[in-house]
Amino acid sequence: xxxxxxxxxxxxxxxxxxxxxxxxxxxxxxxxxxxxxxxxxxxxxxxxxxxxxxxxxxxxxxxxxxxxxxxxxxxxxxxxxxxxxxxxxxxxxxxxxxxxxxxxxxxxxxxxxxxxxxxxxxxxxxxxxxxxxxxxxxxxxxxxxxxxxxxxxxxxxxxxxxxxxxxxxxxxxxxxxxxxxxxxxxxxxxxxxxxxxxxxxxxxxxxxxxxxxxxxxx
Amino acid sequence: xxxxxxxxxxxxxxxxxxxxxxxxxxxxxxxxxxxxxxxxxxxxxxxxxxxxxxxxxxxxxxxxxxxxxxxxxxxxxxxxxxxxxxxxxxxxxxxxxxxxxxxxxxxxxxxxxxxxxxxxxxxxxxxxxxxxxxxxxxxxxxxxxxxxxxxxxxxxxxxxxxxxxxxxxxxxxxxxxxxxxxxxxxxxxxxxxxxxxxxxxxxxxxxxxxxxxxxxxxxxxxxxxxxxxxxxxxxxxxxxxxxxxxxxxxxxxxxxx
Ligand SMILES: Nc1ncnc2c1ncn2[C@@H]1O[C@H](COP(=O)(O)OP(=O)(O)O)[C@@H](O)[C@H]1O
Ligand SMILES: [Mg+2]
Numbered sequence: 001x002x003x004x005x006x007x008x009x010x011x012x013x014x015x016x017x018x019x020x021x022x023x024x025x026x027x028x029x030x031x032x033x034x035x036x037x038x039x040x041x042x043x044x045x046x047x048x049x050x051x052x053x054x055x056x057x058x059x060x061x062x063x064x065x066x067x068x069x070x071x072x073x074x075x076x077x078x079x080x081x082x083x084x085x086x087x088x089x090x091x092x093x094x095x096x097x098x099x100x101x102x103x104x105x106x107x108x109x110x111x112x113x114x115x116x117x118x119x120x121x122x123x124x125x126x127x128x129x130x131x132x133x134x135x136x137x138x139x140x141x142x143x144x145x146x147x148x149x150x151x152x153x154x155x156x157x158x159x160x161x162x163x164x165x166x167x168x169x170x171x172x173x174x175x176x177x178x179x180x181x182x183x184x185x186x187x188x189x190x191x192x193x194x195x196x197x198x199x200x201x202x203x204x205x206x207x208x209x210x211x212x213x214x215x216x217x218x
Numbered sequence: 219x220x221x222x223x224x225x226x227x228x229x230x231x232x233x234x235x236x237x238x239x240x241x242x243x244x245x246x247x248x249x250x251x252x253x254x255x256x257x258x259x260x261x262x263x264x265x266x267x268x269x270x271x272x273x274x275x276x277x278x279x280x281x282x283x284x285x286x287x288x289x290x291x292x293x294x295x296x297x298x299x300x301x302x303x304x305x306x307x308x309x310x311x312x313x314x315x316x317x318x319x320x321x322x323x324x325x326x327x328x329x330x331x332x333x334x335x336x337x338x339x340x341x342x343x344x345x346x347x348x349x350x351x352x353x354x355x356x357x358x359x360x361x362x363x364x365x366x367x368x369x370x371x372x373x374x375x376x377x378x379x380x381x382x383x384x385x386x387x388x389x390x391x392x393x394x395x396x397x398x399x400x401x402x403x404x405x406x407x408x409x410x411x412x413x414x415x416x417x418x419x420x421x422x423x424x425x426x427x428x429x430x431x432x433x434x435x436x437x438x439x440x441x442x443x444x445x446x447x448x449x450x451x452x453x454x455x456x457x458x459x460x461x462x463x464x465x466x467x468x469x470x471x472x473x474x475x
Contacts, residue, residue, distance in 0.1 A: 117320035124274055125386065126310035126338035128302040135337055139324040217323050217366045 004187035011178045018174025019195050025170060026157045026199070029095035033103050033156070034149075036096065040104035041141075042133050045111055055104070062101035067159045070098050075166045091163040091170075099156050106152060110145040111137065143214035150207030154200050161196075171195055225251040226285070227421045228390050233272055233282035235265075235445075242268045244445045246282070250390065253419035257432040257453070260442035261468065266425040267317075269442070270392045273423070274312045275305055286311055287389055310339055313383030313391040318399050319375040321367040327354065327378050328363040331385040339386065346385070353381040357411050373404030377411055384415075391415070393424040429472050433457050441465050 008015070043055040062070075074097075075090040085093060114137075122136035142149070161172040175192035179185045228250040235243040242265045250256050258266050271277040273284055275292045278299075284291040291308050294300050300308070321330050331350035335341045354360050357377040367375055376396055383391055396412070397405040409431050415422065416435040426432060432439060432453060439456040441449040441464075449456065449465045460466050 115318070117316055117318050118322050120276060121314070121316060121320035121322070124276060124309055124312075124314040125334040125382075126306040127334070128306045131337065135333065136322060140322075143324060216368075218368050 001187070004182075004184040005191070007182045007184050008178060008187045008191050011174075011182075014174045014178060015171070015191065015195070018169060018171040018192075019199075021169055022157065022160050022171040022196075023199065025091060025095060025160045025163070025168070026153070028092055029099060029156050029160070030153050032092075032096040033100040036100035037103035037107055038133070038138065040100060041107040041111065042137075044104060044108045059101045059105050062098055063105065065098075067094070067098055068162045068165070070094055071162055071166060087163075087166045087168045090166055091160070091168045095156060095160060095163070098159070099152060102152050102155070103149065106145050106148050107141050110141045110148075113144070114140060140217075143210065143217060146210035146214055147207055150203055150210075153203045153206075157196060157199050157203070227252050227254075227287055228273070228423070229283075229285040230269075230273065231283045231285070233269070233279045233284065235268055235272055235277060235279050242445050243272065243279070246442075246445075246447055248440055248447060248450065250421060250423060252421055254437045255416040255420075255422045255424065255435055256438050256440055257436035258423060258425045258440045258442060259427075259429075259432060259468065260448075264442045265445040266442055267394050270314070270394050270423065270425060273392060274309050274314065275300075306338065310334065310386055311389045313386055313388035315376070315379050315383050315391065315393040315396050317395045319367070319372070319379045321375055321378055321382070323367055326364050326366055327359065327370070330367065330378060331382050334382075335385050335387075350381070350385050353384050354378075356414075357381045358407075371404060372400045373407045376400065376408045380408070380411055380415075389421065391420060391422045393422065393426070395425050395427065397426070397428060427472065429457070429469070441468065443468075 040055055040059065043051050044059065046052045071091070071094040074085070074094040075087065078085065078090075118140070119132075119137055122132050127136055160170055163170055164173040164176065167173070171192050175188045179188040182188075226249045230249070231247050233243055233246040234241070246269060248256070258269065260266055268277055272279045273291070275284075278292065283293075286308065289308070292300055292305065294304055322333065325333060328347070328350055331353060332343070332346050335346040335350075336343055351360065351363065354363055357380060359374060359377055359381070362370065362374065362378075367378065370378065379396070393412070397408050400408065405428070409428060412422075412424070412431070413435050424432075424436075434453075436453045439449075439451060439453050440447055441456065441460075441462075443464050449460060449462050451461070456465065457469060460469060
């Protein structure tokens, strides 16, 4: 067993590059997903019925599709419509769009639970449109929903593992190449598990930081 | 323009508003001249909040006109309903104080005062900060400038609410029951600030149930019932010998506590 871990250690460059790619994928998708959610959420809350309905259909649809299937559709399905993305772009697009739907729904829920008066004060004091959302509505949402958003970030990290099926060289992909090359499945996969766990710990540290900010304002 | 006399800061002409089948405001007209403190009295549900919300178009009136220093609110020169952007510009000229304070929870007290002047009115940060600190001193909260609203008492929150409205240098201040959400022992500190503003000659429209305050601080009383202005007059006359039976009953009910 020690020998198995020694083999994994000898392949550390591969694992670290996998870890690096997983981190890059997750960070980019999390940021892009949040930015898209910042557009989807006001649409979900819009008084324009058709807009709210269209976005609602997208969000609910996305939340009912298994991520693996969605990644297949983006990578293998889109070319039928003439949209051909390489595995990196497909992976990023799939992760981002999929989790943007969840993030939008999280923010909408937090919004619905907010008192109406501060928002109304924003309007009364001359805020409107994007500035109203950015300066008045959004900050309390992020503070209130911090822990749930953190959970979603962890979900993004975990879902990125599925992208091994489109040959994206992320952490799970690296672990499985090491195991198939040297036949050390336990050592290879358990090492990957610990590395994922490390990423989650970092996210949780970020969440507790946000929670401290929120607690001072509650 | 031209419809208002020179001194009228706010001119409300024939405002009506209905929610579904409920006629909440019926043909409300009044003017507020510079330096006046108009207290709006009336039973709960008589449309007082809706009236204030129509003045800055938080609610869109069904009929009537509102002029602020001669400028029509809500309808632009072309005769069409203002865009959100145009409305925003007008709204910065009307300060509003809310029953439940409505402070922005993610901003400190000082940031609450500076937010609209800097972000909406685009005034220089240094100048706005200096004025905001002076306003906090005026309402007795200089030491709380870096505190978040959640750490304040109700009375302190409302004093911040008033300072926040003043920070925009509005032409008129609208108060919607500013002391109704406060514990009785905290009402006094807020009324004190409002009396001071009245003495300074700020132009204000105040919806309140504080009869003592209305009696000494108001220059004029507007008594509303079921969406109509039933009676209007100077407080010394209104409270002693009202013209209408409804006003008499209302005063008696509140005088009895
Ligand atoms: N957005 C709304 N939709 C439907 N009815 C409303 C709305 N706002 C107020 N009302 C109704 O209008 C009437 C007047 O309300 P309001 O202006 O709040 O009275 P007041 O402030 O004098 O107590 C009440 O019957 C209230 O239920
Ligand atoms: Mg009211």
